[in-house]
Amino acid sequence: MELTRRDAAAALAAVGATGGVALGVRRAADEGSGGEGAEDGDAGPAWDGDGPPDDEAVRTAMTAVARTVYPEAVSGIDAFVEAFLGGRLDGSTHGEGIRAAVAEVESAARSWYDAPVADLAPADRDALLRELGADVAEENPDGTTAERVRYYVVNELLLALYASPTGGELVGIENPQGYAGGAESYQRGPR
Amino acid sequence: MSGAESVADGRSGEADIDRTPVPDADVCVVGAGPAGALVADRLAGDRDVVVLDAGPRFDPADRLARQERAIRPSYGRPDVWGVGGARDVYETAGDRSYPLNHARVKGVGGSTLHWQGMVMRLHEDDFNSASERGVGADWPIEYADLRPYYAEAEKELGVAGASDNPYAPPREEPHPMPAFEPSYSDSLFAEACEELGIDMHSVPNARNSEPYEGRSPxxxxxxxxxxxxxxxKYDATVHIERAEEKGATVVDRAPVERLEHDGDDRVTAAVYATPDGERHRQAADAFVVAAGGVETPRLLLLSASDRYPDGLANGSGHVGEFFMDHLFAGAGGTLDEETRQNHVGFYTSACDQFYDEADETQAPFKLEFFNYAGPSPVETALTGDDWGDALLDRLRDGYGNHVAMGGLVEQLPDAESRVTLADDRTDDRGNPVPRVEWSVGDRALDTIERANEIQVDILEELGADVEWVAGPDATGPAYHHMGTTRMSDDPDSGVVDADCRTHDLDNCWIASSSVFPTSGAMNPTLTIAALALRVADDVDARLSET
Structure with missing residues (x-):
């Protein structure tokens, strides 16, 4: 099931952010220079691991993590995550929280696996997140590293997916909480 | 700015806002919830009105971030609207703990910011509980007295409803908007209810089923x-904004700490604090206290003076007594088919069939057919130690076939169920905090069991595997604070008279569910709104006399 720009816009609307327009410009400029190829690591981040990651590095890392925490059934992850982050990396406290948490994930990846998170094999990305404790931690924006990674990275991505219509449909609800999907779907029977 | 943690909750900054008193005010309203907002809107334009609220003016642009708080597990319910902390300390005692800070919002809009928006009229017998049911206290007014105000309140709030409820009290005109259509889940319940001879009908929502007065459907x-x-969904910012457009002054973050009076039994000023640590006196010709069922009695008790040592307007000794809430009764389970839950957060069908069976031993109660049974997938997705395909499998297993019913049950007024001042705990300004002693009698608990029996019968007829029952041991409050400044014609038996004016002070009214002598089992806000409009008319009439 493919995630679309409509899904990203819906997910952003659920959390009170915009950014799709600016992102569209950036996407057009980047067309053909990255995209799905990033999955193989051949368009890795220019960021070298020192200091706070720039927006591109955050997007690359978050997209890689999304491939781990999203189910196999979804496609279109790159564009979806990119569009969603376009509205979240807006200079807000939240956006900087994402940036800081991604820096910690990247630091762990480079220390423990000698590679940025986007270059890790799927099993290693999964192991990295679990070794960070993000699987068992409860999300907390002011908590431990595990709790902040859970909040700003793992749950950020899961919130984006499952508050979107396509993410909801994966579960069987085309109008999930957070998505303004209208006041008709509750009247309809199973499809 | 996005992000749940980016919301400031209006507790800092804003140094340039003028929070000084309004000179020559006619009316001072304490509280910017639905009652205060409706009073202010009704009087503004013709009268100089000032509204003081303890909480902030929330930025409408933050609502989606607040929604994120509602979904994310790291935020509790009070966090969504910034309730809690030193400002909102309270004590709870008695038979049952009372989660006060889950049950209220402080700020412009009040608790309508977080309410569900269900708006029913009380039944005729609710106004005559002692006479007709042999228990409780009669109101000094009848349904007929409030009936035209109910109709006005439905227009003010914007109510979507239908006239298909044979058990509802008489009404003379349709609701302002058509009712929301029944849910798919309702259609499943309907078959079971038909088999059992149980009637389902629509339910009035203060929520737009179509565009209404500039607000979205x-x-x-x-x-x-x-x-x-x-x-x-209606909230009281609607009427606060209208009142301001007519010239009313609304001061946020201005908790009123006491009411002052003169020797002629008239309130002269509301003394309030501002964020800069200053205290101000707002004088006015009339005062309307509309601070809800807990803060209203608290303010009167905090206003004790040499002349009124037990608290202002407390000649009866009943200020704070008879604290009531509605009791929740519920049951739920799963079917072996899809039920389509959690698309919307409100319910569309109810059953009032058993309401007027009430007598000495059985309380009035109503039944609700939920559209939000079971887990919300997006909320579930943010918990647990799995992700990827394992998480999706868990979400699919957990969502899709739940059904549930709820219900509200009346509790009788009891003087021992009450709001007082804590002996030795104070808030951020050094004032004693409210102490809530909530107790529930056997009539309500027995009625919860009766409601459960019907709910389980319906669910079993539906073919559900009943997995939970919220009975007398698991019940909780519906967050409807009532009864603490009860209405009575007799100054020894109540705090306010039939016009909601305090017996002791000529120019002080109370607009709140705190005036309910007996509560009925219907959600109280439409009655609060109707009473508020009636209070406004009385204030206006008496100001015209002077």
């Missing part, structure tokens, strides 16, 4: 309680 965010980002 419902767009299905599904987080009505505790926040509606679209504005389709």
């Amino acid at each position: 419902c767009v299905g965010y599904g987080t009505c309680q505790p926040v509606c980002p679209s504005g389709a």
